[in-house]
Amino acid sequence: MVFLIALSASAQDIKEIIRKSDEKFRGTSSTGSFSMTIERPTWSRTISMKSWALGTEYSLIYVTAPAKEKGQVFLKRQNEMWNWVPSIERMVKIPPSMMMQSWMGSDFTNDDLVRESSIVKDYTHKLLGEETIDNYLCYKVELIPLENAPVVWGKVLMWVSKKDYLWLKAEFYDEDGILVNTEILSDVKKMDDRVIPCRMEMIPADKKGQKTIMIFENTDFDVPLKEDFFSIQNMKKIK
Amino acid sequence: MLTNIKLAWRNIWRNKRRTLITVASIFFGVLLSAYMTSMQEGSYSKMVEIVVKFYSGYMQVHHEDYWENKSINNSFDYDQALVDRLKSHSEVDFVIPRLESFGLASSGELTRGAAVFGIVPDIETQLTGIAEKIVSGKYLQANDDGVVIGDGLAKFLNLNLNDTLVILTQGYHGVSSAGKFPVHGIIKHVSPELNKSIIYMELKTCQSFLGAENKLTSLVVNVADNDAMKRTLKKLKSEIQSPFSVMSWEEMQPEVVQQIESDRAGGVIMKAILYIVIAFGIFGTIMMMIAERRREFGVMISIGMQKKKLAVILFIETLFIGLLGILSGMAVSLPLLLIQAKNPIPLTGETAKLMEDFGFEPYMFFSTAPEVFWQQAISVFVLTVLIGIYPIIASLRIKEIKALHGT
Numbered sequence: 001m002v003f004l005i006a007l008s009a010s011a012q013d014i015k016e017i018i019r020k021s022d023e024k025f026r027g028t029s030s031t032g033s034f035s036m037t038i039e040r041p042t043w044s045r046t047i048s049m050k051s052w053a054l055g056t057e058y059s060l061i062y063v064t065a066p067a068k069e070k071g072q073v074f075l076k077r078q079n080e081m082w083n084w085v086p087s088i089e090r091m092v093k094i095p096p097s098m099m100m101q102s103w104m105g106s107d108f109t110n111d112d113l114v115r116e117s118s119i120v121k122d123y124t125h126k127l128l129g130e131e132t133i134d135n136y137l138c139y140k141v142e143l144i145p146l147e148n149a150p151v152v153w154g155k156v157l158m159w160v161s162k163k164d165y166l167w168l169k170a171e172f173y174d175e176d177g178i179l180v181n182t183e184i185l186s187d188v189k190k191m192d193d194r195v196i197p198c199r200m201e202m203i204p205a206d207k208k209g210q211k212t213i214m215i216f217e218n219t220d221f222d223v224p225l226k227e228d229f230f231s232i233q234n235m236k237k238i239k
Numbered sequence: 240m241l242t243n244i245k246l247a248w249r250n251i252w253r254n255k256r257r258t259l260i261t262v263a264s265i266f267f268g269v270l271l272s273a274y275m276t277s278m279q280e281g282s283y284s285k286m287v288e289i290v291v292k293f294y295s296g297y298m299q300v301h302h303e304d305y306w307e308n309k310s311i312n313n314s315f316d317y318d319q320a321l322v323d324r325l326k327s328h329s330e331v332d333f334v335i336p337r338l339e340s341f342g343l344a345s346s347g348e349l350t351r352g353a354a355v356f357g358i359v360p361d362i363e364t365q366l367t368g369i370a371e372k373i374v375s376g377k378y379l380q381a382n383d384d385g386v387v388i389g390d391g392l393a394k395f396l397n398l399n400l401n402d403t404l405v406i407l408t409q410g411y412h413g414v415s416s417a418g419k420f421p422v423h424g425i426i427k428h429v430s431p432e433l434n435k436s437i438i439y440m441e442l443k444t445c446q447s448f449l450g451a452e453n454k455l456t457s458l459v460v461n462v463a464d465n466d467a468m469k470r471t472l473k474k475l476k477s478e479i480q481s482p483f484s485v486m487s488w489e490e491m492q493p494e495v496v497q498q499i500e501s502d503r504a505g506g507v508i509m510k511a512i513l514y515i516v517i518a519f520g521i522f523g524t525i526m527m528m529i530a531e532r533r534r535e536f537g538v539m540i541s542i543g544m545q546k547k548k549l550a551v552i553l554f555i556e557t558l559f560i561g562l563l564g565i566l567s568g569m570a571v572s573l574p575l576l577l578i579q580a581k582n583p584i585p586l587t588g589e590t591a592k593l594m595e596d597f598g599f600e601p602y603m604f605f606s607t608a609p610e611v612f613w614q615q616a617i618s619v620f621v622l623t624v625l626i627g628i629y630p631i632i633a634s635l636r637i638k639e640i641k642a643l644h645g646t
Contacts, residue, residue, distance in 0.1 A: 038413060043312070045412045068450055069415055088405045088417045090345075105413020 014125045014141055018158070021165040022119055024196050029054045032219030033064070038106045041209035047104060056118070058230040062238050069104075073235040079114050084235040091232060107181075107202050107212040115150075122149035123156070133168045134186060136161040153180070164188075164195055179205040192221045243548065247555035254528075258560060261524040265564020265619060266571070268517035272510050273572040273615045279506045280606035281580065282599075283499045287465075287488070289599065290495050293367050293429050295488045296335065296459035297468040298475065300325065303484040305456060306491070311340050311411050314454040315482065324478070325460055330471045335362050335459040338445050342408025342416075344388075344438060346396040353392060355406065355438045357445025366461055369426055369439065376400045376424035383441040385423035391435035393425045400425065406438065410449035418448050431595045460485070510618075518622045525557060525626055529633045536634060537642025546635050553630035561623025565616050573612065579605040 030053050037046045047069065053059040063072040071086040081094040099111040123143035131140050138159040145151035154175035159168050166188060172181040181204055185197035196216075203211045228234075251258045291297055300321070305313040317336060325334050338357035343350050360379040364370040369387075370378040379387055386404055398404060403419050410416035420440070428434035446452050460475070462468050468487060475485045489496050540546060584603040586594065591601035 040312070040412075043412050045414070066414070072415065085407070085415075085417045088407070088419050090405065090407075090417070092407075102413075104415060105409060 014127050015120065017139060017160055017165055018125055018141065019120045021160045021167040024194060029223050029225045030219055030221050031223050032216060034214055034216045036106060037213040039211045039213065052225060052229065054225045054227065054230065058227060060230055060238065073238060075230060075232065075235050076114050077230055081110055081114050082232060082235065107204050107210060117149055117151045119143060122146055122151055131159060133159050136163065136166065136168060138162065138168055166197055168197065181205065191219050194221065243552050244555055247552045247559060251556050251559050257524065257528060261521060261560050262564045262567065264517060264520035265561060266568045268513065269565055269568025269615050269619055270572045272513050273576065273611055275509065276614065277576045277605045277611045278603055279503065280608055280611055281604035284606055285604045286495055286499065286599065289430055290492050291488050295491050296366055296461045298460040298472060298485055298487050299491065300458040300460060300479060300483055300485050301456065303482050306486060311449055311451055311456065314338065314451055314456045317453050317455050322458065328471055328474065330462045330467045332461045332463065333362065333365055335366055336442060336455045337457045337459060338442060338451065338454060339456045340408060340449055342406045344392060344396060345405040345407060346398050346402065349396050351392065351395055352436065353438050354436045355440060355445065357440050357442040359442050366459065372426045372428060373424050374427045378424055379439060379441050382443065383423060384444055385421040387424035387426050387439040388422055389434040389437040390425050390427045392437065398422050411451035411454060414450040416449050514618060514622060518626065521623065522626050525629060529630055533642045536637055537639050540637060540639050541643065550631040550634045553634055554627045557623060557627035557630060561620060565619050569612060569616060576605055576607055580607045
């Protein structure tokens with residue numbers, strides 16, 4: 001009887017753990033700068049960007065380097081995405097057909113950026129055990145999407161540290177249970193008011209020697225940003 | 240022997256009408272099959288010409304991974320030593336550097352997929368002659384910052400001379416490339432497919448647009464013809480080492496080779512049927528001749544003619560008839576096909592549209608390659624020799640009494 005209570009309590013706790021670790025990244029609003037390194041078997045290149053975000057609904061990304069791409073802006077509003085290309089003075093609305101294409105040549109798709117699903121609300125959670133990653137003792141959690149959830153995965157495995165609830169690793173599986181992507185987060189640092197991993201590696205399973213690394217250089221959380229900041233007009237003005 | 244030949248020659252002209260009918264059936268057979276072969280071979284060589292002359296050249300050197308994955312990331316640095324080595328082969332006429340990529344071409348609200356070719360203007364036109372295909376504006380100059388585009392693409396995008404073309408694509412190592420280019424020339428490309436999608440850009444402009452400074456995707460190695468290619472290819476294959484690889488147009492466009500081969504196989508069946516018809520035509524007249532001359536043979540053998548000698552004469556007669564048919568067929572088909580080769584037959588209507596969709600000019604082309612003629616000559620000659628066996632057997636089996644009685 002005691003055992004049963006303990007088990008059901010832990011199911012509740014796990015949802016709570018996932019929620020806490022999710023909130024760490026999202027905050028209500030944030031601004032910051034980050035770099036993205038695309039690694040391929042024979043080459044790699046790095047793009048630097050600034051970002052503004054409000055909740056999960058709105059975000060704006062401004063490319064600062066390399067020179068050839070400087071000035072490009074990506075805007076996300078709900079599940080729509082625009083791209084401002086200054087060299088041709090064109091505003092390109094990313095059509096649904098291009099959502100699954102690579103974003104700026106990286107291993108992320110456009111869809112990864114706009115995706116609306118929530119790891120808290122759209123999945124059922126199950127504790128599989130405990131494992132150690134990078135000296136952090138972690139909960140290993142299995143996430144199965146709810147039937148109506150807007151999710152492309154069949155299953156997600158997440159590793160969340162017991163201390164600070166840091167999301168340190170995730171594996172994404174397709175509906176046939178085959179591994180598609182692995183995300184590894186490391187380099188835990190204090191950023192503004194909280195401690196978070198600052199380096200994220202995204203490794204596609206089927207492409208040998210390929211990965212994309214994001215490094216968050218500095219991020220301020222809970223900054224005053226309003227919805228109207230994320231407008232098409234502002235895309236052309238932002239620096 | 241000379242007497243035999245003389246006798247045979249006289250014999251065939253003893254019944255002019257019979258001989259002429261046989262000769263005529265061979266004559267038409269040769270003419271028809273030569274005409275058909277010429278048309279087939281003509282369209283094949285046109286296909287090859289379009290592929291080779293207006294696009295790939297006879298051979299290309301790429302980065303070894305390029306053909307599998309035609310990405311600009313599989314390009315290579317321009318290497319003068321490599322170019323010099325290629326040129327050192329006496330068969331190699333010229334070497335053309337290219338940087339090829341794909342992108343979205345756009346103007347106003349209209350967008351279309353396009354092939355972007357970075358070329359060295361004056362060298363490129365040596366192979367493709369695109370400078371002469373300009374319909375308005377002018378061809379690319381050295382250090383040109385504009386583009387020359389296909390006539391079909393210009394029409395689709397509603398572009399005129401000096402309008403601005405926007406190109407959006409992914410450049411070297413995934414860099415996003417977007418640029419505006421003035422249209423300096425409009426070209427009517429021979430290949431309707433390329434006409435709808437081609438954008439020519441000066442090599443340097445293209446390299447900086449795609450963030451691929453000094454990079455090339457291919458070096459076109461051109462030789463005089465297919466035979467020269469086969470010789471050179473062997474040498475180059477052993478000489479060009481990783482990370483480069485050399486490919487012939489046959490390897491680059493296997494579908495063209497396959498198409499030609501399957502079509503040729505269809506042609507073989509048609510020709511086989513034609514030859515069977517001819518063979519039976521000749522066989523029929525020869526049989527008739529033997530039957531008509533049975534009494535004559537009977538008389539000759541009775542007064543001492545050897546059967547063997549008679550058989551030889553009859554065989555020579557058959558050969559004569561065959562040769563006459565073949566020679567007259569050649570004499571007519573050669574000039575006829577020479578004229579046809581100069582004046583290909585234009586196609587109209589649906590067929591023409593279909594051919595344009597496949598990327599060909601809507602014409603029936605003719606070939607005057609020597610094999611078009613000698614292949615027919617040899618086949619018909621072999622047929623005649625085979626049929627010539629019949630009179631031999633027939634004459635050897637003659638029973639004099641029966642022949643004299645006419646039964």
